[in-house]
Amino acid sequence: MTKKIEAIVREEKLADVKDALRQAGIVGMNVTEVRGHGRQGGIILAGRSGSTQVDLLPKVQFNIVLSDHNVEKTVEVIRQAAFTGQSGDGLIFVLPVDDVIRISTGERGHDAITYEGDIDTLPQSNGRTRVVT
Amino acid sequence: MNIDSGDTAWVLMATTLVLMMTPALAFFYGGMVRRKNILSTLNMSLITISLISIQWVLIGYTLAFGSSLGGVIGRLDFLGFTDVGADPNPDYAGTIPHLAFAGFQMMFAIITPALITGAFVERVRFGAFLIFTLVWATVVYDPVAHWVWGVGGFLRDFKALDFAGGTVVHITAGFSALAFASVIKARKGYGKAPLEPYHIPYTVLGAGLLWMGWFGFNGGSSLGANGLAVNAVVTTNTAAASAGAVWMLLSWRDNKPSVLGIVTGMVVGLVAITPAAGFVTPLAALVIGATAAPISYYAIRLRQRSRLDESLDVWACHGMGGLWGALATGLFATTSVNPAGADGLFYGNAEQFFIQAAAAGIVVVFSFGMTYIITQVLKVTIGLRVSTNEEEVGLDVSQHGEQVYA
Numbered sequence: 001m002t003k004k005i006e007a008i009v010r011e012e013k014l015a016d017v018k019d020a021l022r023q024a025g026i027v028g029m030n031v032t033e034v035r036g037h038g039r040q041g042g043i044i045l046a047g048r049s050g051s052t053q054v055d056l057l058p059k060v061q062f063n064i065v066l067s068d069h070n071v072e073k074t075v076e077v078i079r080q081a082a083f084t085g086q087s088g089d090g091l092i093f094v095l096p097v098d099d100v101i102r103i104s105t106g107e108r109g110h111d112a113i114t115y116e117g118d119i120d121t122l123p124q125s126n127g128r129t130r131v132v133t
Numbered sequence: 134m135n136i137d138s139g140d141t142a143w144v145l146m147a148t149t150l151v152l153m154m155t156p157a158l159a160f161f162y163g164g165m166v167r168r169k170n171i172l173s174t175l176n177m178s179l180i181t182i183s184l185i186s187i188q189w190v191l192i193g194y195t196l197a198f199g200s201s202l203g204g205v206i207g208r209l210d211f212l213g214f215t216d217v218g219a220d221p222n223p224d225y226a227g228t229i230p231h232l233a234f235a236g237f238q239m240m241f242a243i244i245t246p247a248l249i250t251g252a253f254v255e256r257v258r259f260g261a262f263l264i265f266t267l268v269w270a271t272v273v274y275d276p277v278a279h280w281v282w283g284v285g286g287f288l289r290d291f292k293a294l295d296f297a298g299g300t301v302v303h304i305t306a307g308f309s310a311l312a313f314a315s316v317i318k319a320r321k322g323y324g325k326a327p328l329e330p331y332h333i334p335y336t337v338l339g340a341g342l343l344w345m346g347w348f349g350f351n352g353g354s355s356l357g358a359n360g361l362a363v364n365a366v367v368t369t370n371t372a373a374a375s376a377g378a379v380w381m382l383l384s385w386r387d388n389k390p391s392v393l394g395i396v397t398g399m400v401v402g403l404v405a406i407t408p409a410a411g412f413v414t415p416l417a418a419l420v421i422g423a424t425a426a427p428i429s430y431y432a433i434r435l436r437q438r439s440r441l442d443e444s445l446d447v448w449a450c451h452g453m454g455g456l457w458g459a460l461a462t463g464l465f466a467t468t469s470v471n472p473a474g475a476d477g478l479f480y481g482n483a484e485q486f487f488i489q490a491a492a493a494g495i496v497v498v499f500s501f502g503m504t505y506i507i508t509q510v511l512k513v514t515i516g517l518r519v520s521t522n523e524e525e526v527g528l529d530v531s532q533h534g535e536q537v538y539a
Contacts, residue, residue, distance in 0.1 A: 046384060046391035048446065049433035053327050 001068040002097040002110055005075065008034060009082035009090040011058045020081035021062070025119035026074060032061045039087050059090060065097055065113050067120045074119070136221060137228035140357040144226075144233045147353025151240035154346035155182050155247050161339025161400070162251050165330040165393075165445050169527020170255045171537050177250040177262060184266050185243040190214050193242055194235050196275035198225065201285025206276050211235075224284045226356040237353055238278075245274050245302045249504075251445030252310035253317050253517075255328075256524050259532040261517050265507060269309065273503045277305050277496055293492035294466060294474055294485070296365065297354035299408025299458035304496050307452020309504035310443055316508040317517045319442030321524050328444075333393050340396035344373055347403045351410035364470055365410040369403060372422030376402025379426035394430075397450065401429040404454030409462040412474040417465035421458065428457050456493055463489030 009017055014031065021029060035056040042055035066074060075092055082089055102112035114120055159178035166174045185193065191213055199207030211217050214235065222231040246266045253262070280288040281295050288300075295301055320328060330336065351369045355362040380398020384391045405425035406418050413421065432449035443449075463486035466477035476482040511517050518524070523531035530536055 044388070046388040046394065048391065048393050048397050049430050049437070049449075050384075050387040052329075054329060055327060 002065060002100060002113070003068055003071050004095045004097045005062070005064045005066070005071065005078070006093040006095065007062040007064075007075075007078045007082070007090065008036070008059050008092075009062065009078070010084070010088065011060055013082045013084075014060045017062060017078055017081040020077050021064070021074070024074065024077045025117065026064055026066070026077075027115035027118045028113060029062055029064045032063065034059050034061045037088075038091065043088075057088070065100060067110065070119050135228070136219075136230060137357070140226075140228040140359075141230065141233055143358035143362060144229050144237050144353055144356060147349035148233070148237045148240055150346045150349025151237070151244065151353065152182070154240075154343055154350065155179070155244050157339045157342030157346055158244060158247055159339070160335045161343060161396075162254065162336075162445055164332045164335030164337070164339065165251075166254050167328060167527070168331045168537055169529055171331065171335075171529065172535055173259075173528035173532055174250070174254045176533065177254070177257075178247040180263070181247040181250075181266055182243050184263065185246065185270055186239060188267055188270050189235075189239040189242050193270060193275050194238065196271065197242070197278035198235070198238065198283050201279065201283055204280070204285055204287030204290060207279050207283055228357060234356065237356075241298055241302060241350075242270060242274055242278070245298075245306050246270055248302070248306035248447055248451055249310050249313060251447040252314045252443050254444050255320050255528060256317065256518050257528075258516060258519050259528070261511050261515055264515070265313075265511060268507055269504065272507070273305055273309065273500055274301075277301050277499065280496075281492070288492045288495070291488060291492060292475060292485075293488050294412055294462050295408045295459065295492075296411040296462070297351045297407045299404070299455045299462070300493055300496050303404050303407060303451040303455025304459065304493055305500040307448045307450070307455055308497050308500040310447035311441075311452065312501045312504035313508050314441055314443035314448075316505060316512055319440070320444065321521060323442045324440060330393065336393060337396050340400055343400055344370075344403060347373070347407075351407060355411055361411050361471060364415075367415050368410045368413055368418035369406050371415045371418040372406035372425070373399045373402040375419045375422035376405065376426040379423045380430060383427060383430045397446075398426045398430070401425050401450050401454045404451050405458040405461065407455065408458045409465060412462055412466035412471050412477075414465075414467065414470055417461075417467075421461045421465065424461070425454050425457050429454050452497075456497070459489050459493040460486065463487070 035058055037055055037057055042053055044051045045054050071094055078092055100112040101108050155178050159175040163171050163175045195209050195211035196207045199210045202208050217231050217235050219230045221227050226234045246269055278301050280286040281301050347369050348366045352362045352366040355365055377395050377399035381390045381395045384394035402422035402425055405421050429449050432453040433446050436443055436449050464477045464479050466474050467480045468476055475485050478486040
C-alpha cells in the first residue's frame with residue numbers, strides 16, 4: 001500500500017523538518033504554505049495602537065507519499081523535528097493513496113515514487129506491496 | 134514688488150514636495166488594507182490629484198483666495214485662474230508669481246480630501262467617492278481655507294493662527310472622516326474577524342515619503358527662502374522625531390514596538406506641528422510632537438472601543454493631531470520666531486489660546502456637519518456603498534476590474 005503523509009507544522013520549523021526528513025531517507029516531498037488555526041486559536045500581535053488579534057497563522061504543510069511500512073518511522077521523524085510542546089505545533093494526517101502516475105515515464109503506483117537512495121528502496125522483510133490498477 | 138528668484142525657486146520646490154505627499158499617502162493607506170482593496174485605495178488618492186487640480190483651476194482657488202465676500206467665501210475674481218499669472222499678488226506673497234502661490238496652494242487642496250479616503254476604504258462606491266470629493270472640496274475645503282488664510286476671512290481677522298494647515302487641512306479631513314464613517318457604516322466582518330493590514334512595508338514607505346514631503350508643506354508655507362522656512366523645516370523634523378519615539382514607547386509598553394505604530398506616530402507628529410511650524414521654536418516642537426503621540430494613540434483606542442469603523446483612523450491621527458496642533462500653537466507661539474504671528478499662553482498671551490480653541494471648534498463643527506449632510510444625501514440618492522458581494526470580492530476587481538497579483 002502507498003500512503004500520503006500531510007504534516008502541518010510551524011512555519012519556523014520548515015528547515016528543521018526538511019533536514020530531518022532528508023536524513024531519514026525521504027527524497028521526494030513538496031511543501032505548501034497554508035494558513036489556519038487549531039486549538040491555538042490564533043495569537044496576539046502588536047498593532048497600530050496596542051495589540052491586535054490574528055486568527056489565521058502561517059503554517060507549512062509537507063506532502064510525502066511513501067510505502068505503508070515507512071509511515072510510522074517518518075511520522076516520528078516529523079514529530080521530533082517539529083516539536084516544541086506548545087499548542088500550535090500542528091497535525092500529521094495519514095491518508096491512503098489509490099494510485100500515482102509519473103508524467104515523464106508513465107510509471108504507476110509505487111514505482112512512480114521510488115527514488116535512488118529513497119527510504120522505500122531499502123530492503124524490508126515485509127516486502128513492498130505494489131499497487132496494481 | 135519684484136519677483137525674488139530664490140523665493141520662487143523654493144516655492145516651486147516645495148510645490149513638488151507637497152505633490153509627492155499624495156502618492157505617498159496612497160502607499161501609507163494602501164499598505165493598511167486587505168490585498169483585494171490595495172489598488173482601489175491607492176487610486177483614491179491618485180485620482181484626487183486629477184479631480185482637485187481641475188476643480189482648483191476652475192473654481193476652487195477663487196473661492197478660497199478671491200476677494201472676500203463677508204469673510205465667508207472668495208468672490209469669483211480668479212475664476213479659471215483669470216489674472217493669476219507671473220506678477221505677484223502682494224496680498225499673499227509679494228516676491229513670487231501669483232501663479233506660484235496658486236499652484237502651491239493647489240497641492241494642499243489635493244491632499245486634504247485624499248486624507249479622508251482612509252475613513253471609507255474597502256467599501257465605498259467609486260462613483261459616489263468621485264462626487265463626494267468634488268462637492269466636499271467646493272463646500273468644505275475652499276470656504277475653510279478662505280476663513281483661515283484668505284485676506285478678509287473671518288477667522289484670519291479673528292487672529293487665529295494656522296501656519297500650514299493644522300485647521301484647514303487636518304481638522305477638516307479628520308472630522309469629515311468621522312462623519313463619513315458614521316454614515317457609510319462598518320465594513321463587512323468588522324469586529325468579528327481581524328481585518329489585517331496586508332503590506333505594512335508600503336505604509337512604512339509612504340510614511341517616509343510623507344515626512345520628506347512635509348518639509349515642503351510646512352517649509353514652503355513661509356512662501357520664501359528665508360529663516361522662517363528654515364525654522365518650519367527644523368520644527369517639522371523635530372516634532373515627527375519625538376512623536377515617533379514616544380509612540381514606540383507606548384506601543385512597547387502595551388505589547389511590542391510595532392513598526393506600523395512607530396510610523397503612525399511619525400505622521401501624527403508631522404500633523405501636530407503643521408499649524409505651529411512657523412510660530413514655535415524647535416524645543417517647543419519637541420514637546421508638541423511628544424504630547425501628540427499619546428493623544429492620537431489613545432484616540433485610536435477610544436475609536437476602537439466605540440465600534441465605529443473609521444477604518445484607517447483619519448480622525449484619531451489627523452483630526453486629533455490637528456486639533457492638538459491648533460491648541461498647542463496657542464500655547465507655544467512666540468513673536469521671537471515670527472513677528473507676524475502672536476505670542477501664546479506660555480509667552481503671556483492667554484487670549485491666543487482661546488482664539489485657537491474657538492477657531493478650531495468652529496471648523497470641527499462645520500466639517501463634521503457638512504460632511505454628514507453630503508454623505509447622507511449621496512447615501513439616499515445614488516448610494517455610498519458597493520453591494521455585499523462586490524465588497525466580498527474586493528473593490529479592485531469589483532470597481533476597477535483589476536487585481537494586485539495576477
